[in-house]
C-alpha cells in the first residue's frame with residue numbers, strides 16, 4: 700500500500716443535512732485496497748449517517764461516492780451491493796425461524812439471484828451452502844451452523860452478522876459497531892477476527908467506539924466530530940492531535956481505554 704495506490708472507495712465533499720442540522724459536513728476520505736480503516740468520533744459525530752450515505756440508505760445533500768472509480772450517486776442499495784459494498788449493521792436482526800447457516804446462505808443466494816425470495820427457493824444449492832459455510836468458518840462460528848439464531852448469545856449473533864456480509868463476497872466490508880454490547884474479552888476476540896479477515900485481503904471500514912480495539916487493529920483512522928472530519932492518519936498521529944482529544948471530552952475517553960497512542964500504533 701502506498702500513496703500512488705488507486706482508492707477502492709473515494710468519498711468526496713459529502714454533505715448530509717437533516718433540516719437545519721448538518722449531520723455530515725463536507726467530508727472527504729479514501730479507502731485504499733487492502734486496508735482496515737477505522738471511522739471514529741464521539742456520539743452524534745455523523746459516522747452512521749456517513750456510512751448510510753455510502754451504502755445508499757441515506758440520500759446525501761451533495762457530494763460524491765466512487766467505488767473503483769465508478770460513481771455510485773443515485774444508485775439504489777441493491778446495485779451498490781452488486782458493485783461490491785456490504786454493510787454489517789450495528790443491530791443484529793437474523794431470521795429467527797431458520798438456522799445460522801441458512802441465514803448466511805440466504806445472503807449468499809440473494810447476491811446470486813438478486814432476490815431474497817428466489818434465494819429461499821435456492822437454499823439447497825451447494826454453491827450457496829459452501830459460501831455460507833466458508834463465511835461462518837471465517838468468523839469462527841462454523842460449529843453453530845445448524846443451531847437456531849434465537850438461542851445464541853450476542854457474541855455469536857455479532858459474528859453471524861459479519862458472516863452475512865461476507866457471504867455477499869464484497870470488495871469493501873463496512874462494519875457498524877460490531878463490538879457494541881460485547882464484554883471486553885468478546886470484543887477483543889471479535890476485533891482479532893476482523894483483523895484476520897483483513898489480513899486475508901478484505902478491505903474494511905470499521906465504525907467503532909471501542910478505541911482500544913480500534914487502535915490495536917486499524918492501520919489508519921478518520922475522525923469525525925459534529926459532522927466534520929477533524930483528523931486522519933495512523934492511530935498514533937490521530938490520537939496525538941489536541942482536536943481529537945478535545946472531541947473526546949478532553950481526552951478522558953482515550954485515557955479510559957488504558958491504551959496510549961504509542962501502544963495502539965505499535966500493535967497496528
Ligand SMILES: Nc1ncnc2c1ncn2[C@@H]1O[C@H](COP(=O)(O)OP(=O)(O)OP(=O)(O)O)[C@@H](O)[C@H]1O
Nearest residue numbers: 717720721722740741742743744745746747748749
Ligand atoms: N434520520 C435522521 N433525522 C434527523 N437527524 C438525524 C437522523 N439520523 C441522524 N441524525 C442526527 O445526525 C447527527 C449524526 O448522527 P449519527 O447517528 O450519524 O452519528 P454517529 O456518529 O453515528 O453517532 P453514534 O456514535 O451515537 O451512533 C446526530 O445529531 C443525529 O441526531
